[in-house]
Amino acid sequence: MSSHYFSLLFLALLFHSVSLSFSSSVKSNDGDVVFLSSAPKFPITMAEKLIRQLNLFPKHEINKAIGDYGAVTDQSLFEKKLNLSYIGDSGATVQDLGHHAGYYRLPHTKDARMFYFFFESRSRKNDPVVIWLTGGPGCSSELAVFYENGPFKIADNMSLVWNDFGWDKGSNLIYVDQPTGTGFSYSSSEDDIRHDERGVSNDLYDFLQVFFKAHPQYAKNDFYITGESYAGHYIPAFASRVHQGNKNKEGIYVNLKGFAIGNGLTDPEIQYKAYTDYALDMKLIKKSDYNVIEKTYLKCQQAIQLCGKSGGVDCMAAYLVCTSIFNKIMNIAGDKNYYDVRKTCEGDLCYDFSKMETFLNDQKVRQALGVGNIEFVSCSSEVYQAMQLDWMKNLEVGIPSLLEDGIKLLVYAGEYDLICNWLGNSRWVHAMKWSGQNAFGKASSVSFAVDGVEKGVQKSHGPLTFLKVHDAGHMVPMDQPKAALEMLQRWMQNKLSKDGHLAPM
Template structure:
């Protein structure tokens, strides 16, 4: 009888193993196309199936800490958008490698190592979320539909399942982090983790807090602060700003169509800000990944009129033309869509036709009022979620590039103040190599602490512009030392 049932048992085990492998896979990557030789760090990629029937398959990149992986923090990083691929954050913000910008666009780009990777001090999971981002996909059309609250419930399910399949990290201190639109999702995920622990949901997670960079927080307050911020940065005159403030009654978002004085002021403001790069006010505004608006970028050699005289020298020195920061997007697009790269990353064939940095369909549907798109931004403000976390044993870091007009640091300062957490350390500079790197404040009571910091001269998002300062900021914060 046993001998007859053995083949059946073997078949059932094979089916179970196959099913588990399909729904939750993990692969250690030792070589990546474009990088010479074996990777000098541990990289794992995989999928974890989520939802009632695991119809959502979220793709992740896990970089083990290059320091002390057994004790270093575990950081779950949620890229913004929503709908943007997390590999962009790894490559261009704070992961261990990036794409050589001098790579020819017509061939496979080369990869180079970065000295200022946060993996020097943390284990990091970069998660492609929500479904439809990066290489994440759904097995049914219905599973592509999501919203802020449901997506973050799946993110919580993801970290539980990931820790179950990676038990050696279960005691590492966990932080949830993200930037831009993830200012909405990160507080929701953090709240889910704390509530799950309180409800006894296994595995219990050793969460210590969360961090946010240049975060979106409130659908009204953030955009409404852009005009006051522009005035503070010298982009609008005091006269024009004060006129708009009075005529629009401080509301620059929900405009009364019959308020002619307000509309006139806002039209003049639009003319002043139209060619300003919201994400970094000092850099050119690009209308594509290849050129700058107004023809600033060109393959033609500069004429003599474009070569200013350097009065400190006796010769006329040519000045290089400004380059669009996002001009490198064509390189990562080429790399991520190369078949050898997809094979190396173990991306499942037939799931994603083309990798894109950000899923425009998801982004466009966030603010749609008809709710017909694949993603609904159903949480308009997370200030209440932040408030709830002030009652937890929680460390919070919020940092902002001070030249970001899309999500101004002044708006962030206002919602932090609205939490009514006692001030521990007032506004002061923080330093790197003897120079002011930004400014910081600390709030706290009991087991809760919130650190706010600006990064001087950075835009959206800060690590892309000031990697040295951001590396120092994160290292000091993880070490619980003063900035």
């Protein structure tokens, strides 16, 4: 190993020793959570602390099945139609609206089962099929089901109320708990825990194949991959895997039309540079703070580049050095909610997603879902730890070939999110090298309006669109539900830039 490597590793360990004081003051909050920890020796402890700040209390660090767990048989796909009561009018125009929950026995594992929800469109059966991936890494997609863009929300009395802006109003919607160990997904073997995007994307591709085999009436529908936060890693890898499978004629052809990343972490080298710039712009830090913190970025950049070349311990060094940048910012910002800097956290509580755990732990609900004795793990600290060496990998690298083949990409970001801020996302999108890069850079920015009110500013060329969403933090579908549904529908219909006017970005 080179002396340069050892200097970076020493620097990383030095940051670890001095940044514990920073980590104790970081306020976390999120529906699908990108966890940040400067304490690699205690990643589970830090992850658990951050989970608590969402008012979530999973009983286990990961979903492992021990003994008679009784969730499913050994069949490849087990699916049942949900029989749950909903308050209010669904607004559906189709009869016999289908809501399903199921397990898929992942084939290239020892004992892993992937849990999923499938909600048929409230409008038309031939609407696109949209799959949603929640980030974390290690947080259940039920966070999105009940707090963002699912068909319903949980009322205070634990009843389900229809969501007027659920994404099932314009698509047949799938949510999966992944990677293995997240949510209701489980295994009895530690060998099934995933550590990188290859394992994650292969599992998702295998699921998709058996899903369309079980639901052949949807196999020809347009297909879109969506998600947010750490799914900025999952989504490009999964899209590339689907595209590769189509090209190689590996199985059922998936009619992949596009993929959308919301407030994602995709290209860390570019996005970590944006932290100090965004924090200064939002007056979270002063110029003197900026000058001090900025000195760390060069080491962060070098460490990320080594991670990309070598992997392994180099990626841990990058994680340590780079997350110290964020921790220093939050040490100055104090109790700011770093998923929405307009807000502050009250004590240790930044969001309250506890109703989800109460609802999913109800015996009648569990029976309706067919999960047997499997307990719900809202966010898995062990899955988070297992994916740490994946954190600083650049997932932008596979996107240009998808764009060249005409597969659409939408990158959107709420303007008040710090953790995966719009500035960093805009920069990596603009820096991405593909045949339309120059034209995209020169394209005019236009308004994204809903009901005559500007809800964001967007820029498009060919298959690529970037959208900064106003009055939203990390979870755009939660903060701007109507605008988020309009965004999805217009994008899928190639009408996102219609009726706009020139606006600065």
